[in-house]
Amino acid sequence: MVNEGNLPQDIGLLVPEDPAYLLSLEPAFTRVGLPLSGLRPEPSSRDHAGEFLTNLLAILRGPAPRMALASLCLSPLMPWAADEGRTFATEYAETSWSVSAREYKGRGAKIFNELRPVTSPAQLIARLGSIAAELVDTVPLRSRINALRPFITGECIDWGSLIRAAAPVALAPDPDKRFVEGVSVFGEATLPWRPVRHLIVAGLAGTNWPRPAAANPFFTESEIGEIEEATALRLPSRRHTLARRLELFRRQLGAAKEGATLTAAARDLEGNALAPTMALSLIARALGAKDAESLLKDPIGRAQSSLPLDSAITFDTCWREENTHTLLPEGAEIVIKDNPFFLRRAVDGAIRPQSPSRLETLLVSPLAWLLGEIGAEDRTWAPESLDVLTLGNLIHGTLEALFPEGTSAPDETAIRTGFSAAFENAIAQTAPGLLENTG
Numbered sequence: 006m007v008n009e010g011n012l013p014q015d016i017g018l019l020v021p022e023d024p025a026y027l028l029s030l031e032p033a034f035t036r037v038g039l040p041l042s043g044l045r046p047e048p049s050s051r052d053h054a055g056e057f058l059t060n061l062l063a064i065l066r067g068p069a070p071r072m073a074l075a076s077l078c079l080s081p082l083m084p085w086a087a088d089e090g091r092t093f094a095t096e097y098a099e100t101s102w103s104v105s106a107r108e109y110k111g112r113g114a115k116i117f118n119e120l121r122p123v124t125s126p127a128q129l130i131a132r133l134g135s136i137a138a139e140l141v142d143t144v145p146l147r148s149r150i151n152a153l154r155p156f157i158t159g160e161c162i163d164w165g166s167l168i169r170a171a172a173p174v175a176l177a178p179d180p181d182k183r184f185v186e187g188v189s190v191f192g193e194a195t196l197p198w199r200p201v202r203h204l205i206v207a208g209l210a211g212t213n214w215p216r217p218a219a220a221n222p223f224f225t226e227s228e229i230g231e232i233e234e235a236t237a238l239r240l241p242s243r244r245h246t247l248a249r250r251l252e253l254f255r256r257q258l259g260a261a262k263e264g265a266t267l268t269a270a271a272r273d274l275e276g277n278a279l280a281p282t283m284a285l286s287l288i289a290r291a292l293g294a295k296d297a298e299s300l301l302k303d304p305i306g307r308a309q310s311s312l313p314l315d316s317a318i319t320f321d322t323c324w325r326e327e328n329t330h331t332l333l334p335e336g337a338e339i340v341i342k343d344n345p346f347f348l349r350r351a352v353d354g355a356i357r358p359q360s361p362s363r364l365e366t367l368l369v370s371p372l373a374w375l376l377g378e379i380g381a382e383d384r385t386w387a388p389e390s391l392d393v394l395t396l397g398n399l400i401h402g403t404l405e406a407l408f409p410e411g412t413s414a415p416d417e418t419a420i421r422t423g424f425s426a427a428f429e430n431a432i433a434q435t436a437p438g439l440l441e442n443t444g
Contacts, residue, residue, distance in 0.1 A: 012199075014199075015044070015203065016199060016201055017191055017201035017260055018200070019206045019257055019375065020190065020192070020207045021214070022192060022194060027044075031044065032139060040186070040187030043187075043190040054148075054173075055172060055173030055174060055349070057173040058146060058149050058153075059173060060076045064077065065132060065410065068122070069120065074096045074120070075095070076094070078091075078093035078094040080279065081171065082140045083116075083140065083141070084112040089111075092358075102433075103117075115139055118141055124352065128160060129157060130154070133150050149171060153167055191260070196256060196283050197257055198261075199260075200260050200262055201260055201262070202264075204266070205265070206258070208269070208282075209285045210270050210271075210282055210285075211270075211273065211280070213424060214254055214283070214285070215282075216250065218246035218247050218249075219243075221242065221289055226243060229242045237360065251284065285300065322425075348375075349377075349378045399431050399432065399435055399436065401429045402427075402430070402434055403424070406427035407427050
């Protein structure tokens, strides 16, 4: 469509007010080398320093929330690679303990030794400064730490005031990044801000163009009509709202001086079929078409020359027929070549034993057992709690330490003496988030 003699600003793009469209515009047009103008202002950038400091204070306050630990590992301020951060975060989120983090020896390894609760203002300032010195960019965090100093006075730490002062804020975007000489992007609810030679309308399916109007919460449509007839008072009604939105759409189409291309998605993001929108039916009637479906042309299988794309862009690079089908093993059966009990391994590569509950799952549902072995089971997040599984692991860990395999049973004195150490060791191995180390 951008041929010789045409400029990007000669093309207009009318899109629904839907994040699914707005978030995809820039990557799609960047792929084919076309700049965009008229996009919404760049959203406020994330306050990474504020997020980092908020999570860090929650950890230093103790006991450390596992999601705060995971979020800290994923922060772009951390000096390690993104893949390593995801590994640390996954382990912290699952068990409040990361073996990979403790074995990590690269830049920033000192941070993990500092993630312990503090007891005094001086210790808090020293710990914050030590962690800030290990980050990729220390300036943003150091400035936020300095802003906390007025709240760190006396003998006690006012955690509530500190967390409120450290809370992330919206950072204003850079106004110098605006670009105007590109493909014009027009919003659904406004008139085009300049005429174009050719207009592309996206999303002519489902509930777009026009969007459904909500019913009046107080009056029915017939009552609104009677009120208008008796008092000349026009209340907002679904009929008036739809008529206004359709008129706006008609005027938006009028921004095209030479032609327009209307696009309608066949399915939504969940794969459900979408029907043509109301406006497409009205366009079909105006053009004398039998129905809206008769105007639709499936791009799959059509000649490249008939597509509204630049001739330099081959359709094969954007769409491949095999990508539209789910890839399944022949016969829809999963074949495991090796011993399936070797799938789940510990960090050191050793084969993990099967517990009675896992073997019971294998008998009831082999598929559920397989998903658990390869780590593909549901990981719905829930707040940390002392659930039955954690309590059971603590008891088993304590008993295994008090009654080692292959030794004679200890007497009551030895059990009482060694219980505290065995229990603390079980907590460190199973639920380290319960520990309140103040070292």
